[in-house]
Each structure stands twice: as C-alpha cells, then as structure tokens.
Amino acid sequence: MFKELWNDAAGGFHPASAPDYLPEQALREVQLRRLRAVVEHAYKNVALFRSRMEERGLTPESVQSLADIAKLPFTVKADLRDTYPSGLFAVPMSDVVRLHASSGTTGKPIVVSYTREDIQVWSEVMARALACYGLHRGDIIQNAFGYGLFTGGLGVHYGAETLGATVVPISGGNTDRQLMVIRDFGVSALCCTPSYFAHMLERAEELGVDLPASPLRVGVFGAEPWSDAMRRHIEEAAGIRAYDIYGLSEIVGPGVASECTEQHGLHLFEDHFYPEIIDPESGEPLPDGEEGELVITTLSKRAMPMIRYRTRDITSIIPERCACGRTLRRMRRIERRSDDMFIIRGVNVFPSQVEAALLAVEGTLPHYQIILTRDHGLDQMAVEVEVTAEVFSDKVRALEEVRARLAQSIERIIGIRVMLRLVEPRTIERSQGKAKRVIDRRHD
Amino acid sequence: MKLQQLSLFLENRPGQLGAPLEAIAAEDINILTLSLADTAQFGILRLIVREWEQAKQIFEQGGWVVKQTEVVAVDVLDRPGGLAGALAVLEAAELNIEYMYAFSLRRDDKAILIFRFEDPDRAIEVLLEHGLHVVEAEELMRHVG
Structure with a gap:
C-alpha cells in the first residue's frame, strides 16, 4: 500500500531508497556493525583471508572501529584468478544461487557467486540506483546490457523489477530492433554502454527515428568510462538525461555507486559497499577529497565477501553533502585507472597483455603505444610498434609477416581485432623515459 | 662479386x-x-x-x-630484351629472386640490374656460367662516378 503511494510519478521515493537518507551517525553505526560481521565471516570461511590476517597477527576482534579497516589486508584481482573458480567462496555451493563471471581476457574468467540474500541486496542497491535517476513504477526500462555471465544484464533487470518498473529485457545488439522497441513500447529509460548508445544515435538518424520526440527521457550508461563531453552530446542528440552507473563484478556488478539527478558525482551505496581511497603506491588511506585508488569492502555479502578490494579505479570522495538530500558520500566519475587498464567493446584490456603478446613475437619488448579511437560509434584499437634492427628486413614480405604476426599475437590474447602499425624508432613520445602506453581518443 | x-x-x-x-x-x-x-x-x-x-x-x-x-649487379645492353635475357637464365636455373631494380647508364648504353637473391653465391655462379657480366663494386663506381 505504502509502496504504491510512494513509488510513483508524483515524486515519492521507493522504500528501498530509505538508507540513502540515513543520518551520518546512524550510517556509520550500520557500517561498523556490518564490517565486523563480514570480517568474522570471511575469517572463518575463506582460507586465503584467514592466513593473511594471521600473518599480520590480526583476528576479527582487531576491528573495533571503522578506522581499523586500514589494518586489514587488501584483496586484488589476482587473488580471484589464483583461486579460480571458487577459492574465495565463503559459503557451501548449496547456498549459492547464482554464478557470474567477468569479461576476463586472459585465459580463465573471474567467477563471482551470490546467495539468495546477496541477490536481494544487489536488487535493492540497483533499484536505489534507478531511483536516483528519478525512475519509478510506471517507467518502461529497456535493458540493453548483455544478459548472461556478465553482471550488467541481470543486475539491472532485478533492480528494475524491485523498483516496480516495467523491464524490457532486450539485451545487447540488433540496433534496428532496439530503436523499434524504444519507439513502439514507449520506453522511458534505456540502459547500455555509452559507446553502444552513440552507435544507436547514428543508426536512429539514418533510419529517421526521432528520439527527442519519443518518451525516452533517461539513459543509464556504464561498464566503460565516458566523458562529460560525451554526456552533453548524448543528451542533446537524444533529448534525454544521461547518467553514470558504476559497479564491478568482483563487488556485486552494477549498483555499487550511481549518479543522481544532480549529475555531480556518484553516490556510493556505502551501507553495503564501504569505500576507501588509498595511495596506489603506498597503500596508505587518503582523506576525503584527495585523489587515489578506490578500495571497496562488501559489508553484507555472504557468498563472496571482498575485504578491501582494490578496484584500480582512480577517483576521489566528494566531501560535501549532495544537493539531492542523500547522505551517502559521492565519488567523482572514474576517468582513469591505476594500472592503465582500458575497456574496449566491453572487454577489459591491460597494456601488460599487449606487452606479453609483443614479447612472444619479438623476444624483447619494443616501444609501443595503444591508440583507441571511435569510428561511427564503434571502438577501434591500433597498436603502434617501433621497428627494431632485430625484426627489420629489406624485404617487404618479411616485414608484412612481422606485422601480421604481431597483430595475431595480440588478437589471440585479447580477442579483439587490432590495427598494427610499424613506426620508425623514437617516434613514440616518451615522458620521463617511459612511453605513455594508452592514448584514448574515443572521447575527442 | x-x-x-x-x-x-x-x-x-x-x-x-x-x-x-x-x-x-x-x-x-x-x-x-x-x-x-x-x-x-x-x-x-x-x-x-x-x-x-x-x-x-x-x-x-x-x-x-x-x-x-648483399646484392648482385649485372649489366646488360640497354635495349629491348636486355632484362628478359638475364631473367630467362635465372629462371631456368630456378634461382629465387627476392626483388630487383634497375637503372641505365647514359654513358655506356648499358643498364645495371640489381638483384637480391636468396642465395647470391649460387646466383653469381649461374650468371657467370651463362656468360653474363656481374659488375664488381669498383667497376660500378667507375661506371657511375
């Protein structure tokens, strides 16, 4: 009854959003209680975490305040890979109701698990994210995130259902059909990657689909970094408001943080995901306002608790209270990562993978640079490699073979077609002796 | 050579x-x-x-x-069929040419063919056997210089 009264177009809010407005003191109390519980749970059930705690002479009792979190060991992506597939699970498989896997690019993916309660929490935070954009019961949400092992599709789906909205589970691809559904179903919100939406905009123009005249008013974009310039372009071209959503499968999937209608930073759903900003070099915690690496502790996850997970995303906490009234702290939009990882066509790529591919062919690592561009909404990846005396030949065919071998070696590892260009020595710009590895021109 | x-x-x-x-x-x-x-x-x-x-x-x-x-230079008369004659010899001997280029000398009515062979030593043998003239470095310098 109340749910229906609150959650409508008149501007009320969904009960799930209540924690967004907790007074700060109450929020900190919830966080500490949950932090102590999750540390105890992980200590009891995850061998890797327990041994790291023991190495430091720590027990769950060592956590008496939120500040004590800084004593705890970090968890990194390699831990998930090293314990593949289920070494970090903290519950028996019979309690796991769902498995997802990340878009890992080298060999094995990263597997994440959820109990029934975990799915409920995920649905709730995702519903709160959608409510942040002003969506509610009665909205028709077209979910063009991929359904499957990727967390994007199902995460948004459950959140939209929890919110009470109508979900169109169209998944990714088939742009013409996406546009037909937007128009024919009266879709009011669309969720997908920003690059896919840019592609959709171009197709809409070709087909003469007038998006600004459609009921579409909200775009929810995530799973890859995008700029404010791109936001302005999207908003203007489609006649919508475009919002950022943040998440990563290691933590839960989408719904870790989201923008609100203020479009100034992303609210962290910190009653479930405790954020820290650290110096990526020293690992020391940094105060709010300072830029560093985002580290997240899952406060309520049961199947796969993550203690101090290093996201490698570089951001800062915005200390001021948001004008929207939420008490949840905000982080600035992610524009870069501490490890230079980039996302292209939904695939996570590390420069180190490209290095490994080049090394496999050349024997020694040549100077190289990755250049990302966007052509008609589609991301393109070029790799420039400086020619060395070892690979150079006076025969065109031999050089073409080197080029093809390098390209194939990269493609085999990351699974994406690359354009490989051989360039003259010393043409790749170096700063302090080190070449800048990734040039991202996708948002120029 | x-x-x-x-x-x-x-x-x-x-x-x-x-x-x-x-x-x-x-x-x-x-x-x-x-x-x-x-x-x-x-x-x-x-x-x-x-x-x-x-x-x-x-x-x-x-x-x-x-x-x-290392490449091999051969000179031929700068007239139609000059190059074709040299190529016929190499082809008959099944010598693999990686690439070649040519230039003509105004003074001597000759054209110089530069060959990059897979096996230059064997190529020189074959060329000499068939009475073709392999141009030495010093000689080429004289021709051009």
Whole structure:
C-alpha cells in the first residue's frame, strides 16, 4: 500500500531508497556493525583471508572501529584468478544461487557467486540506483546490457523489477530492433554502454527515428568510462538525461555507486559497499577529497565477501553533502585507472597483455603505444610498434609477416581485432623515459 | 662479386624520405642507385653508396633502423630484351629472386640490374656460367662516378 503511494510519478521515493537518507551517525553505526560481521565471516570461511590476517597477527576482534579497516589486508584481482573458480567462496555451493563471471581476457574468467540474500541486496542497491535517476513504477526500462555471465544484464533487470518498473529485457545488439522497441513500447529509460548508445544515435538518424520526440527521457550508461563531453552530446542528440552507473563484478556488478539527478558525482551505496581511497603506491588511506585508488569492502555479502578490494579505479570522495538530500558520500566519475587498464567493446584490456603478446613475437619488448579511437560509434584499437634492427628486413614480405604476426599475437590474447602499425624508432613520445602506453581518443 | 646494399625502414608519410638522404649528402656521400619499396603503411629505402660503412654509421647515429645486405649487379645492353635475357637464365636455373631494380647508364648504353637473391653465391655462379657480366663494386663506381 505504502509502496504504491510512494513509488510513483508524483515524486515519492521507493522504500528501498530509505538508507540513502540515513543520518551520518546512524550510517556509520550500520557500517561498523556490518564490517565486523563480514570480517568474522570471511575469517572463518575463506582460507586465503584467514592466513593473511594471521600473518599480520590480526583476528576479527582487531576491528573495533571503522578506522581499523586500514589494518586489514587488501584483496586484488589476482587473488580471484589464483583461486579460480571458487577459492574465495565463503559459503557451501548449496547456498549459492547464482554464478557470474567477468569479461576476463586472459585465459580463465573471474567467477563471482551470490546467495539468495546477496541477490536481494544487489536488487535493492540497483533499484536505489534507478531511483536516483528519478525512475519509478510506471517507467518502461529497456535493458540493453548483455544478459548472461556478465553482471550488467541481470543486475539491472532485478533492480528494475524491485523498483516496480516495467523491464524490457532486450539485451545487447540488433540496433534496428532496439530503436523499434524504444519507439513502439514507449520506453522511458534505456540502459547500455555509452559507446553502444552513440552507435544507436547514428543508426536512429539514418533510419529517421526521432528520439527527442519519443518518451525516452533517461539513459543509464556504464561498464566503460565516458566523458562529460560525451554526456552533453548524448543528451542533446537524444533529448534525454544521461547518467553514470558504476559497479564491478568482483563487488556485486552494477549498483555499487550511481549518479543522481544532480549529475555531480556518484553516490556510493556505502551501507553495503564501504569505500576507501588509498595511495596506489603506498597503500596508505587518503582523506576525503584527495585523489587515489578506490578500495571497496562488501559489508553484507555472504557468498563472496571482498575485504578491501582494490578496484584500480582512480577517483576521489566528494566531501560535501549532495544537493539531492542523500547522505551517502559521492565519488567523482572514474576517468582513469591505476594500472592503465582500458575497456574496449566491453572487454577489459591491460597494456601488460599487449606487452606479453609483443614479447612472444619479438623476444624483447619494443616501444609501443595503444591508440583507441571511435569510428561511427564503434571502438577501434591500433597498436603502434617501433621497428627494431632485430625484426627489420629489406624485404617487404618479411616485414608484412612481422606485422601480421604481431597483430595475431595480440588478437589471440585479447580477442579483439587490432590495427598494427610499424613506426620508425623514437617516434613514440616518451615522458620521463617511459612511453605513455594508452592514448584514448574515443572521447575527442 | 657482391655489392653492399643498405636498407632503411621509413614510415609511409610525407617528408620521411628526405631526412636520411640529406644526412648522407651532408657528409658528401653520393648515391649510386636507390629503390623504394612501399606499402600503404611503411616503406623500405634501399641504397647503394660507395662509402657504405660510413653511411651505415650515419644512419644508425641518426636513429634509423638500417640493415646491410648483399646484392648482385649485372649489366646488360640497354635495349629491348636486355632484362628478359638475364631473367630467362635465372629462371631456368630456378634461382629465387627476392626483388630487383634497375637503372641505365647514359654513358655506356648499358643498364645495371640489381638483384637480391636468396642465395647470391649460387646466383653469381649461374650468371657467370651463362656468360653474363656481374659488375664488381669498383667497376660500378667507375661506371657511375
């Protein structure tokens, strides 16, 4: 009854959003209680975490305040890979109701698990994210995130259902059909990657689909970094408001943080995901306002608790209270990562993978640079490699073979077609002796 | 019997050819002949110069990637069928030609063919057996210089 009264177009809010407005003191109390519980749970059930705690002479009792979190060991992506597939699970498989896997690019993916309660929490935070954009019961949400092992599709789906909205589970691809559904179903919100939406905009123009005249008013974009310039372009071209959503499968999937209608930073759903900003070099915690690496502790996850997970995303906490009234702290939009990882066509790529591919062919690592561009909404990846005396030949065919071998070696590892260009020595710009590895021109 | 050829890697964009040529011109090194092989993306400049060791050093110091390879020069009469005759000999002997280029000498009514063979020593044998004239380095310098 109340749910229906609150959650409508008149501007009320969904009960799930209540924690967004907790007074700060109450929020900190919830966080500490949950932090102590999750540390105890992980200590009891995850061998890797327990041994790291023991190495430091720590027990769950060592956590008496939120500040004590800084004593705890970090968890990194390699831990998930090293314990593949289920070494970090903290519950028996019979309690796991769902498995997802990340878009890992080298060999094995990263597997994440959820109990029934975990799915409920995920649905709730995702519903709160959608409510942040002003969506509610009665909205028709077209979910063009991929359904499957990727967390994007199902995460948004459950959140939209929890919110009470109508979900169109169209998944990714088939742009013409996406546009037909937007128009024919009266879709009011669309969720997908920003690059896919840019592609959709171009197709809409070709087909003469007038998006600004459609009921579409909200775009929810995530799973890859995008700029404010791109936001302005999207908003203007489609006649919508475009919002950022943040998440990563290691933590839960989408719904870790989201923008609100203020479009100034992303609210962290910190009653479930405790954020820290650290110096990526020293690992020391940094105060709010300072830029560093985002580290997240899952406060309520049961199947796969993550203690101090290093996201490698570089951001800062915005200390001021948001004008929207939420008490949840905000982080600035992610524009870069501490490890230079980039996302292209939904695939996570590390420069180190490209290095490994080049090394496999050349024997020694040549100077190289990755250049990302966007052509008609589609991301393109070029790799420039400086020619060395070892690979150079006076025969065109031999050089073409080197080029093809390098390209194939990269493609085999990351699974994406690359354009490989051989360039003259010393043409790749170096700063302090080190070449800048990734040039991202996708948002120029 | 073999000539030293220098090859340079160049990116295929305007202005790339001038710099290495200027670098050796500044040291008074004269080019006997050259050829440029190119693809859409890169080019390979092949040069024959008298002072090839000095030129190689200049290129290396200038930051270019240089490769030194042995090529074979044959002279034929500069008239129709001159090249075809030499090629027929090589073909009959099943000698693999990686690439070739040619230039003519105004003075002597001769054309010089430069061959890059997979096996230059065997190629020289075959050429000599068939009465073709393999041009020595010194002789080429005289022809051109």
